[in-house]
Amino acid sequence: MAVTTLPEGSLPKNYRLIYDIVQTSGLGRHLTMSDVFARAAEQRPGIGYSTVYRGLVRLRQLGMISEIVVPGADSATYEPVGPNHAHVRCVACGSIEDVGYTLPSRVLKSVADETGFAIDSGDVTFAGRCASCRAE
Amino acid sequence: MAVTTLPEGSLPKNYRLIYDIVQTSGLGRHLTMSDVFARAAEQRPGIGYSTVYRGLVRLRQLGMISEIVVPGADSATYEPVGPNHAHVRCVACGSIEDVGYTLPSRVLKSVADETGFAIDSGDVTFAGRCASCRAE
DNA sequence: CGTGAGAATGAAAGTCATATTCACTGACGT
């Protein structure tokens, strides 16, 4: 994770585009790589999938965006960096929403004690059915 | 997911084999599909990968084994059903261990209230470095 | 202005776990 500290202002053009796409998606939106690619292609026809891919990887390494991997989902999603939170996934339609929950730090501590691991983070994902899927 | 309630005693031969492999792996062991296949092939040379795959899917549908998907891991793992618990993954060596932590039910409740989802479950995964990886 | 080194790019192909297809086998009730 040796961040090379590329200043935000000097991002390559396409990285900037990708960054903006993720940022303007808004907190709580979860764009897959294909989503980001589709939006990028609207604004820069001809942009390659690999460029978007590399942009997302790079921006994630720089800590400028977050990659969310939800068990059960078929692909990773990307969102702006924001306050720590959990995700809830609808097992019916696959939609993902944010939920404002953070593991208490004492839990991280006790897990570290119990396992001997140096704990960096804890991810929480809930599974259930969203309101609209429960409707029908 | 319409469980056909296949009684454990009448499992097809190979499903039984797969079930036993996962069971005897012991709680806290995390076998990938390839691991299970390798062990199955020891005992039944010629068994097909697809058979193991279907067995794991079926047994999971029947609720007889648990599938664990850990963000960052490259493949799912399987373990015996047991008391609810969380997992911790070493970002260095990729090993996965169990840890006895369960989300308080009031958390599930409050998430349900906040999101409008009917929450079935909550998965917790910690990321860190295991003791041996921290050693060197 | 050149111009040269290194970064960025797009197309294509590679990787890998997961999932499905299909023809064949085997078990079981009749």
Place this chain on the structure above:
DNA sequence: ACGTCAGTGAATATGACTTTCATTCTCACG
């Protein structure tokens, strides 16, 4: 023996992710 259908193995398909490679672009330096 027969018919049926679940189970099986080989092969193939799928889909996300990742890398390779030849080309293009950038830009500091002359």
